[in-house]
Amino acid sequence: MSNVVLQASKLTRMFGGLCAVNEVSFDVLEGEIFGLIGPNGAGKTTLFNLVTGMTPPTSGRLTYRGQNITGLRAHRIAALGIARTFQNIRLFGNLSALENVMIGQHLSATTNTVSSIVGLPASRREENKTRDRAYELLEMVNLLSKADDKARNFAYGDQRRLEIARALALNPQLLLLDEPGAGMNPNEKAELSTFIRQMRQQFNLTIVLIEHHVPMVMGLCDRIAVLNFGLLIALGNPAQVQNDPAVIEAYLGD
Amino acid sequence: MIEFLTNFLSTYGFLIVSMTFSAMLALSLYLPLMTGQLSLASPGFYALGGYIAAWMSTELYPPLATGTTFPIPSLFVEMLIAAVACAILALLVGVPALRLRGIYLALATIAFVEVLRVLSLNLDVTGKAIGIFNIPQPFVTKIEYLYISLPMLIVCIIFMYRLERSRVGRAFRALREDELAATAMGINPTYYKVLAFMMGAILAGMVGAVSAHFLNTWNARQGTFDLSILVLAYVIIGGSRTFWGSIVGGMLLTALPEVLRAVAGIQGLPPFLTGFLTEGRLIIYGFLIALGTLFFPQGLITPEFLRRFARPPKASTPTKSKPLQTPST
Numbered sequence: 001m002s003n004v005v006l007q008a009s010k011l012t013r014m015f016g017g018l019c020a021v022n023e024v025s026f027d028v029l030e031g032e033i034f035g036l037i038g039p040n041g042a043g044k045t046t047l048f049n050l051v052t053g054m055t056p057p058t059s060g061r062l063t064y065r066g067q068n069i070t071g072l073r074a075h076r077i078a079a080l081g082i083a084r085t086f087q088n089i090r091l092f093g094n095l096s097a098l099e100n101v102m103i104g105q106h107l108s109a110t111t112n113t114v115s116s117i118v119g120l121p122a123s124r125r126e127e128n129k130t131r132d133r134a135y136e137l138l139e140m141v142n143l144l145s146k147a148d149d150k151a152r153n154f155a156y157g158d159q160r161r162l163e164i165a166r167a168l169a170l171n172p173q174l175l176l177l178d179e180p181g182a183g184m185n186p187n188e189k190a191e192l193s194t195f196i197r198q199m200r201q202q203f204n205l206t207i208v209l210i211e212h213h214v215p216m217v218m219g220l221c222d223r224i225a226v227l228n229f230g231l232l233i234a235l236g237n238p239a240q241v242q243n244d245p246a247v248i249e250a251y252l253g254d
Numbered sequence: 255m256i257e258f259l260t261n262f263l264s265t266y267g268f269l270i271v272s273m274t275f276s277a278m279l280a281l282s283l284y285l286p287l288m289t290g291q292l293s294l295a296s297p298g299f300y301a302l303g304g305y306i307a308a309w310m311s312t313e314l315y316p317p318l319a320t321g322t323t324f325p326i327p328s329l330f331v332e333m334l335i336a337a338v339a340c341a342i343l344a345l346l347v348g349v350p351a352l353r354l355r356g357i358y359l360a361l362a363t364i365a366f367v368e369v370l371r372v373l374s375l376n377l378d379v380t381g382k383a384i385g386i387f388n389i390p391q392p393f394v395t396k397i398e399y400l401y402i403s404l405p406m407l408i409v410c411i412i413f414m415y416r417l418e419r420s421r422v423g424r425a426f427r428a429l430r431e432d433e434l435a436a437t438a439m440g441i442n443p444t445y446y447k448v449l450a451f452m453m454g455a456i457l458a459g460m461v462g463a464v465s466a467h468f469l470n471t472w473n474a475r476q477g478t479f480d481l482s483i484l485v486l487a488y489v490i491i492g493g494s495r496t497f498w499g500s501i502v503g504g505m506l507l508t509a510l511p512e513v514l515r516a517v518a519g520i521q522g523l524p525p526f527l528t529g530f531l532t533e534g535r536l537i538i539y540g541f542l543i544a545l546g547t548l549f550f551p552q553g554l555i556t557p558e559f560l561r562r563f564a565r566p567p568k569a570s571t572p573t574k575s576k577p578l579q580t581p582s583t
Contacts, residue, residue: 052438078440086438092431094495095424103428107440109421113449116420117413123420130421170440 003030003065005174005206006051011060013046020046022230023060028174033200034208035221039250042227044210045087048176051208052084053077064174079107083172085163087179087210093152097143097162100151101134104169137165156183168203175199177209181216189213193220218242226250267397269512271468274403276504278461279481280488281410284500285454287489288423289447290430292356294482295347295363296458298370301477302343303336303462308386308472309379310335315390324390324467329402333463340459341452348451352444364479375474385473389466399468406464407501410457414497426450491546493553502555507543514538 006028013021021043028034036044049055051062053074062070069077083104092100108130109116111123138144141161146154151162160180167175180196181189193216200207211217217224218238226234226241228250234241241247263270279296286293310332311324318324351362374380381387393399417423425446428436437443466472484507492503518531531538546554 054434054437073442074434074437075440075442078438084438086435090432090435090438092428092435094431095427099424099427103424103436103441104439106421106425106428113422116422117416119416119420127421166439 004028004063005030005065006208007063008047008051009061009063011047011050011062012058013043013050013055014058019230021050021057021227024227024230024232026225026232026235028206028208029223031200031204031206032222033196033220034206035217035224036208036210036227037212037214037217037224038227041229043230044227045178046230047227048084048178048208048210051077051176052082078170081171081173082176083167083170083174084176085160085167085178085180087182089156089159089163091151091154091159091163091166094150096148097138097151097154098131098134098147100162100166101137101169102130104137104166105130105133105171107170134169137169138162140168141165157188160184164199168199172203172205174206174208175203177207179210179212181211181213186213186215189216192216196220263397264395266512267395267399269509271396271399271403273505273508274400274407275461275465275468276485276488276508277407277501278403278410278457278504279485280492280500280504281414281497282454282458282461283485283489284494284497285457286447286451287494288426288430289450290433291352291447291451292360293351293363293451293454294360294479294486295344295366295451296454296485297477297479297481298363298367299340299344299455299458299477300462300465300481301367301370301374301474302340303333303459304466304472304476305374305380305386305462306336306339306459307332307463307466308389311390311467312386312388318390323394324392326392326402329392329464329467333460336459336463337456340455344452344455345448348448348455349444352447352451364482367477367479367482371474371478381473383474385471385475386466387471387473389470389472391470392467396468399464402464406460411497411501418497422446422449487543489553491543491550491553493550493555493559495552496555496557496560498560499553499555503553506554507539510539510542 004027009025010023011021011025012019012023024047036047038044046055050057053069053072053076056071060070061068064080064082067080069080092103095103109126111120111126116123135144135147138147141164143158143162143165146158151159154162160182164177164180177196181192184192196207196209197220199205209221221238223235223237224241225232226244226247233246233250234244236244279300282296282299283293307329311328315328347366351359351366354362375383393401425436425441428439428441429443429446433443462477465476469476485504488503488507489500490503491507492501493499514531518528
């Protein structure tokens with residue numbers, strides 16, 4: 001059996017009186033593509049924020065490869081190899097695409113602050129390595145020709161791909177994609193599915209993704225968790241989830 | 255020619271050195287701004303550095319024999335101690351204060367400057383309201399202070415140039431652009447914000463130490479809220495997205511009143527204009543600041559503006575169609 005990469009147990013987050021995530025428990029296994037679906041306001045993005053340390057959980061426990069990461073700050077969690085993208089794209093808009101991806105490699109530096117400012121040879125070599133790697137990643141998402149353009153001037157789809165390149169720059173082992181296909185037409189979504197599979201292969205990734213488009217989720221994900229009003233109402237492979245009465249009710253109503 | 259130059263330097267020596275100080279004070283505010291922190295604390299550290307130098311040179315060092323100048327190495331020692339003291343104070347103030355954002359941080363840092371000012375008005379060691387005067391001079395004329403301030407400015411420029419292109423500078427700018435996204439990249443926001451704040455404090459303290467000698471006297475009127483606003487104006491007018499903006503802004507705005515005074519002195523101008531240029535130069539000054547913010551909201555110097563002068567970037571030769579290497583970790 002595969003190893004458990006990420007484990008949530010009875011994870012809860014309250015916002016005032018609203019329970020955005022309510023005692024949610026699940027395991028994400030090594031190398032799988034794990035889908036997270038549910039109607040608007042179901043708590044999917046909040047769950048991402050909990051996993052990446054951007055929102056501390058009210059109660060419950062998060063474990064990453066056996067290590068307790070509950071309540072760790074976001075930059076510490078990123079350092080463990082968990083990268084993410086955002087639903088409302090959050091690029092560094094005034095910086096170039098290249099700089100965005102170079103910032104994504106922040107953690108891979110081995111030289112210290114002083115050496116990097118003074119420009120010691122080791123830091124310069126590292127700087128060149130960082131730049132080359134950034135070009136590679138940009139080429140992978142077909143943005144090489146726009147490397148020097150400001151991120152904020154990019155078309156929507158390009159921004160989405162740049163954000164993925166930036167997340168990959170962290171060399172993550174677990175990648176969380178928050179609605180990577182938002183605003184794309186079915187053809188583009190099919191391409192995106194192929195791209196996500198290829199990414200998993202190439203980087204040995206475990207991927208958790210939020211997506212609304214049911215055909216894409218069903219075709220892409222190994223397992224799917226369904227949230228509704230903060231509760232986990234179903235968890236299983238696409239066929240199981242598709243036929244679950246609770247899921248049908250949540251999506252279609254009575 | 256030589257005579258003209260000597261005249262010029264003796265007339266404008268004070269101004270030219272002041273311009274270099276202003277440029278560095280502007281940089282000290284620009285540094286925390288690189289991480290998106292609007293801190294107006296620079297004048298507080300400037301005042302502290304000045305008091306350290308003033309106190310050391312008047313109380314600690316033996317009095318100078320008449321006709322001798324203050325030894326330069328002693329001045330370096332003062333600058334070093336001012337830098338260390340400001341770094342420690344910045345660490346103590348920065349860790350709690352940098353939890354605040356935007357205008358709230360600005361208010362907290364104004365309060366910090368006020369606290370230091372009121373303290374210096376009431377402590378014996380700072381000479382209370384009178385301050386510390388007769389600070390010994392390392393140089394005979396004011397223009398000679400350029401021997402200290404110009405190398406300092408050049409070192410600052412090299413430092414800032416390197417910083418903006420380094421991993422640390424990128425982390426600063428990432429925090430300024432989007433703090434949440436920056437933390438998702440593994441950037442520790444507290445570390446880099448406090449680091450930038452400390453760099454600014456150290457620079458302001460060292461400038462203060464030299465300024466105390468330069469101005470000959472140091473009191474609670476140095477490093478006040480007024481200076482906070484002035485330094486902020488340097489950065490805003492000059493341009494807050496590249497360090498060149500701070501330097502140009504600081505120099506231009508410091509020179510401006512004197513330039514207006516010189517223009518008023520031109521022969522043959524109608525009397526009302528001469529009168530306005532001499533009496534009303536602060537009005538003109540304010541007016542230009544207002545115009546500047548209206549027509550150059552990004553400041554005079556922007557990264558786009560600089561790019562026009564930059565040599566074309568090295569032809570980047572990314573590895574074409576080379577298959578992506580799987581990361582080793």
